[in-house]
Amino acid sequence: MTTQTIMQPDVQASSASNRTGYRGFTLGSFNFTRDEYFVRVTWPGQGQQMSHTMSADAFLRAMMRDVAWGFFYGWVNFDAVIGTRNLYGKVELYAGRYHPAYHDKGLDLTETFDSPQIMATFKAILEDWTNEGFDPFAAPDETGKDWLGNKHGSNRAAIERERQACRRMPGLAGDAPLRSDANGYPVNRAFADVPQDEPEIHAEPGFENEVHAFSLFAYLSRSDVTWNPSVSSVCGRSLCCPTTEEYILPIKHGNDRVEWFVQLSDEIEWEIEDKNTGAPRAKVRMKAGDVAAMPADIRHQGYSRKRSMLLVWENATPGLPEMYESGQLKPYPIEF
Amino acid sequence: MGWQDHCDAPKPGTLLCRIDAVPDGACKELTYGQGDSAFRLLLYRRAERVCAFVNCCPHFSLPLNARPDEFLLLSDSRIMCAHHSAVFRLEDGRCLDGPARGLDLEAVTVSIMDGLIYMGQR
Numbered sequence: 001m002t003t004q005t006i007m008q009p010d011v012q013a014s015s016a017s018n019r020t021g022y023r024g025f026t027l028g029s030f031n032f033t034r035d036e037y038f039v040r041v042t043w044p045g046q047g048q049q050m051s052h053t054m055s056a057d058a059f060l061r062a063m064m065r066d067v068a069w070g071f072f073y074g075w076v077n078f079d080a081v082i083g084t085r086n087l088y089g090k091v092e093l094y095a096g097r098y099h100p101a102y103h104d105k106g107l108d109l110t111e112t113f114d115s116p117q118i119m120a121t122f123k124a125i126l127e128d129w130t131n132e133g134f135d136p137f138a139a140p141d142e143t144g145k146d147w148l149g150n151k152h153g154s155n156r157a158a159i160e161r162e163r164q165a166c167r168r169m170p171g172l173a174g175d176a177p178l179r180s181d182a183n184g185y186p187v188n189r190a191f192a193d194v195p196q197d198e199p200e201i202h203a204e205p206g207f208e209n210e211v212h213a214f215s216l217f218a219y220l221s222r223s224d225v226t227w228n229p230s231v232s233s234v235c236g237r238s239l240c241c242p243t244t245e246e247y248i249l250p251i252k253h254g255n256d257r258v259e260w261f262v263q264l265s266d267e268i269e270w271e272i273e274d275k276n277t278g279a280p281r282a283k284v285r286m287k288a289g290d291v292a293a294m295p296a297d298i299r300h301q302g303y304s305r306k307r308s309m310l311l312v313w314e315n316a317t318p319g320l321p322e323m324y325e326s327g328q329l330k331p332y333p334i335e336f
Numbered sequence: 337m338g339w340q341d342h343c344d345a346p347k348p349g350t351l352l353c354r355i356d357a358v359p360d361g362a363c364k365e366l367t368y369g370q371g372d373s374a375f376r377l378l379l380y381r382r383a384e385r386v387c388a389f390v391n392c393c394p395h396f397s398l399p400l401n402a403r404p405d406e407f408l409l410l411s412d413s414r415i416m417c418a419h420h421s422a423v424f425r426l427e428d429g430r431c432l433d434g435p436a437r438g439l440d441l442e443a444v445t446v447s448i449m450d451g452l453i454y455m456g457q458r
Contacts, residue, residue: 070434
């Protein structure tokens with residue numbers, strides 16, 4: 001029997017800077033600091049102190065997704081240099097591992113942490129560095145510029161908002177509710193023209209509790225966040241995770257399985273790169289009705305100039321990453 | 337649809353295991369049926385009390401553990417799902433943090449008699 005020990009996450013944080021008010025954080029050999037505009041990540045490499053700088057708003061948007069998604073499936077690249085890989089129980093934090101300029105010279109670093117430890121640290125960073133008035137889940141047009149400057153306040157309500165999921169489908173008895181004005185989900189400004197009527201269900205007698213339907217367009221028109229797939233139907237290991245997208249996907253998601261994308265409205269342009277090197281592989285422009293399969297060996301980042309609706313179809317079958325890594329499954333679902 | 341509808345779920349009165357097969361303060365998984373659709377039962381023991389849940393995180397409908405009998409236990413009788421870090425209270429299955437907030441673990445009634453754990457009330 002495996003011994004189970006109780007984990008005690010221990011967040012290593014400095015006192016607040018006298019100049020900016022922000023705290024610095026340490027996780028393993030990595031250090032995280034921020035100032036008025038920038039986040040700096042440092043790590044040891046070949047006897048040197050390596051560093052990488054990101055704009056604080058981009059960093060916070062990326063970290064918000066990593067925290068909200070619980071490290072998601074596979075790799076969450078904050079940019080081309082730093083990111084995390086979910087090992088399901090443990091998480092790798094890396095700098096330069098998937099950037100040839102660092103990796104080929106041995107200047108990269110990867111360290112592995114228990115999931116509770118890295119999650120506690122990331123949440124502490126997110127809470128300390130997100131100022132009042134900045135919502136890292138929101139489109140730029142829907143939040144302020146409060147990400148910049150010295151520390152002023154916090155925004156726990158935004159970073160700890162309930163993430164929606166469901167057991168089978170929203171609206172079923174005992175399941176997640178449908179979105180409405182009454183429960184805090186008004187129609188988004190970009191979807192004011194989306195019909196809000198719901199389908200009528202006429203079930204045969206005896207099947208009244210076994211048939212359910214709702215308008216996915218109406219449901220999505222009330223999404224309050226961007227780039228945040230939420231489970232909206234569960235059928236075995238098949239998960240439909242629709243989401244609304246505006247501006248730039250704040251991370252480059254490196255797949256550990258095939259993901260299917262169905263563009264439900266408007267348009268998204270995807271940049272597809274090799275998962276390990278970042279070498280460009282494709283550009284895909286998806287318009288309403290287009291379907292694409294993101295292979296298991298790429299990383300992708302999306303650009304949506306107007307808020308759009310996207311259905312992400314996930315395969316939650318346990319053991320898939322190992323099947324792709326071993327070559328048992330090809331990284332793409334079909335061959336031409 | 338509840339766990340009672342799962343065709344592989346043990347019937348009430350079924351002997352599950354001895355209480356000392358579940359270490360104090362730890363979890364144990366019992367599996368009924370074959371393959372991916374098997375019924376997975378999670379037992380958590382605190383002294384002489386045992387709580388039971390369907391081992392299925394309501395976030396992505398995945399087991400709380402990624403490897404056999406490897407659970408991410410936290411202080412205060414909490415557990416973190418290994419897949420996407422949802423945190424649940426093991427006393428009652430309540431989701432306290434993470435992407436499954438608002439959805440709790442599905443509780444299963446078990447009872448203890450003479451050091452043995454049974455499904456349902458006895």
